[in-house]
Amino acid sequence: MTHFNITKTYKAIVIGGSAGSFQVISKILSSLPKDFDIPIMMCLHRLRHVRNGFVEALNIKSNIKIEEPYDKETIKRGKIYLAPANYHLCVELGNTFALSTEELINNSRPSIDMMLQTAAYAYRDKLVGILLSGANKDGALGMKKIHDRGGLTLVQDPKECLIDTMPSSAIKITEIDHVLSVNRIIDFLLELHKTCKIA
Amino acid sequence: MQEIEITQLRTLVDIVKKNYDYDFSNYAMSSFRRRIQRIIELYKFSSIEALCERLSTGDEKFFHDFLSEITVNVTEMFRDPSFWRELRDNVIPNILLNNKNISIWHAGCSSGEEVFSMAILLKEMDLLDRARIVATDIDTAILEKAGQGAYSLKNMELNQKNYIRFQGNFSLDKYYKEENNKAVMDKSLVEGVQFKAHNLVEGASFSKFDLILCRNVMIYFNQTLQNQVLKMFHESLYKYSYLVVGSKESLIWCEIANKFIVVSNEEKIYKKVKD
Ligand SMILES: C[S@@+](CC[C@H](N)C(=O)[O-])C[C@H]1O[C@@H](n2cnc3c(N)ncnc32)[C@H](O)[C@@H]1O
Numbered sequence A: 001m002t003h004f005n006i007t008k009t010y011k012a013i014v015i016g017g018s019a020g021s022f023q024v025i026s027k028i029l030s031s032l033p034k035d036f037d038i039p040i041m042m043c044l045h046r047l048r049h050v051r052n053g054f055v056e057a058l059n060i061k062s063n064i065k066i067e068e069p070y071d072k073e074t075i076k077r078g079k080i081y082l083a084p085a086n087y088h089l090c091v092e093l094g095n096t097f098a099l100s101t102e103e104l105i106n107n108s109r110p111s112i113d114m115m116l117q118t119a120a121y122a123y124r125d126k127l128v129g130i131l132l133s134g135a136n137k138d139g140a141l142g143m144k145k146i147h148d149r150g151g152l153t154l155v156q157d158p159k160e161c162l163i164d165t166m167p168s169s170a171i172k173i174t175e176i177d178h179v180l181s182v183n184r185i186i187d188f189l190l191e192l193h194k195t196c197k198i199a
Numbered sequence B: 001m002q003e004i005e006i007t008q009l010r011t012l013v014d015i016v017k018k019n020y021d022y023d024f025s026n027y028a029m030s031s032f033r034r035r036i037q038r039i040i041e042l043y044k045f046s047s048i049e050a051l052c053e054r055l056s057t058g059d060e061k062f063f064h065d066f067l068s069e070i071t072v073n074v075t076e077m078f079r080d081p082s083f084w085r086e087l088r089d090n091v092i093p094n095i096l097l098n099n100k101n102i103s104i105w106h107a108g109c110s111s112g113e114e115v116f117s118m119a120i121l122l123k124e125m126d127l128l129d130r131a132r133i134v135a136t137d138i139d140t141a142i143l144e145k146a147g148q149g150a151y152s153l154k155n156m157e158l159n160q161k162n163y164i165r166f167q168g169n170f171s172l173d174k175y176y177k178e179e180n181n182k183a184v185m186d187k188s189l190v191e192g193v194q195f196k197a198h199n200l201v202e203g204a205s206f207s208k209f210d211l212i213l214c215r216n217v218m219i220y221f222n223q224t225l226q227n228q229v230l231k232m233f234h235e236s237l238y239k240y241s242y243l244v245v246g247s248k249e250s251l252i253w254c255e256i257a258n259k260f261i262v263v264s265n266e267e268k269i270y271k272k273v274k275d
Helices: A022-031 A054-061 A113-121 A140-148 A165-173 A182-198 B005-020 B031-041 B048-056 B060-070 B081-098 B111-124 B140-148 B151-167 B223-235
Strands: A010-015 A040-044 A080-082 A089-093 A095-100 A126-132 A150-155 A178-180 B102-107 B131-137 B150-152 B176-181 B182-184 B194-196 B209-214 B237-247 B260-264 B271-274
Touching: A010 A022, A010 A113, A010 A140, A010 B237, A022 A040, A022 A054, A022 A182, A040 A089, A040 A113, A054 A080, A089 A113, A089 B031, A095 B031, A095 B223, A113 A126, A113 A140, A126 A140, A126 A165, A140 A165, A150 A165, A150 A182, A150 B151, A178 A182, A182 B102, A182 B140, B005 B031, B005 B060, B031 B048, B031 B060, B031 B151, B031 B209, B048 B060, B081 B111, B081 B151, B081 B209, B081 B237, B081 B260, B081 B271, B102 B111, B111 B131, B111 B151, B131 B140, B151 B182, B194 B223
Parallel strands: A010 A040, A010 A126, A040 A080, A126 A150, A150 A178, B102 B131, B102 B209, B131 B194, B209 B237
Antiparallel strands: A089 A095, B150 B182, B176 B182, B237 B271, B260 B271
């Protein structure tokens, strides 16, 4: 197994996914150790008017409890957060979340672009962005923003995606640091975990 | 486009305060920045400085438009249907145990969908003529829309779905007529409603209520302002009456949390138990 030679520490990880990403994200979540410490924020396209059920379904597989944050909740280490139905999840300066009912973006609320862009603004180069399978281009601009602010960008290998529009759109408009299979994304996260623990 | 800096936003906020006496200094930064960005694009300003210059002229008409753009007006009828069921099945019957009439304040009512939902709910409980309803918003343009009660048919599809999940007695189309591609609501529903401009930032408490709804409004404020507004709501409630916030807002962290108890955590319904 080749290493990723991670030389920096990161403050947060943002993950975006849509059609075809549920299995992938479940697999990733089930592979993370209990003491995985870097906060993870996930924005997955979901039914706008179904408030319950989604986070519960993800929690079945996850070693770390996933929560849908409240407005102005403090972002904590060792936590995994999921954007709630019908709200945009944004990162505010000062390490808190802010929720918003602003207009749909790319026909989505929550929008991945919105989460990625606000996170990139707050965390600058201390952010890892991961974009998974999906059928629209939401997230591409967000990945560009992460790259422009010096953060690290990863996408699921389009060849492996159930629907590859999402990662492919990101690849088209910005530089992606790693194009990886799900297994390699997991390897990356485990290596990141080790690096950050030492640091 | 260049990212707007916090210092630039501060300058803009100062100009607005000085010229129009509206204070946005405690709005949540990330959404406020996006709204400013949006206005710059909409009106094709070359930069935030150009927008500031325009605001410095004291042009009230432009400020009126600015105000409607800065606020997020997205809303639905019967948003979170389970909340409206809870209101009908528990909260309102509880209020009526001790009162003959019921007074309600919609703070941040936007284009009125929430107010019409309430009126329909009360009508179906045969209580509409026993209710005193006040609906307020900072944005006078949106208040005008609320008074007209004419909504796009596309939005009505969603409203209809929510109404079904609310398990109303009829079908939502009982309450509106289609005119010129709009759903025009039955005006008699809101005949008794007082729509008025009120700014939660400096607006003082103006009356007392049995029920205050302020859903998805304070998410655009920072915690300082949230605390300030919640104090004012506390003052505006009778003892043992109810406050409702949006489904992803929480009173847990606020300074006056100990003066309320949680009636429903799921639906974010709180009851004032201490003066
Ligand atoms: C997203 S809408 C909420 C509508 C409705 N309550 C709902 O939950 O669907 C937010 C509303 O708050 C209003 N608002 C924002 N700042 C305000 C202030 N300082 N005072 C009063 N209303 C305000 C906006 O004009 C907007 O109409």
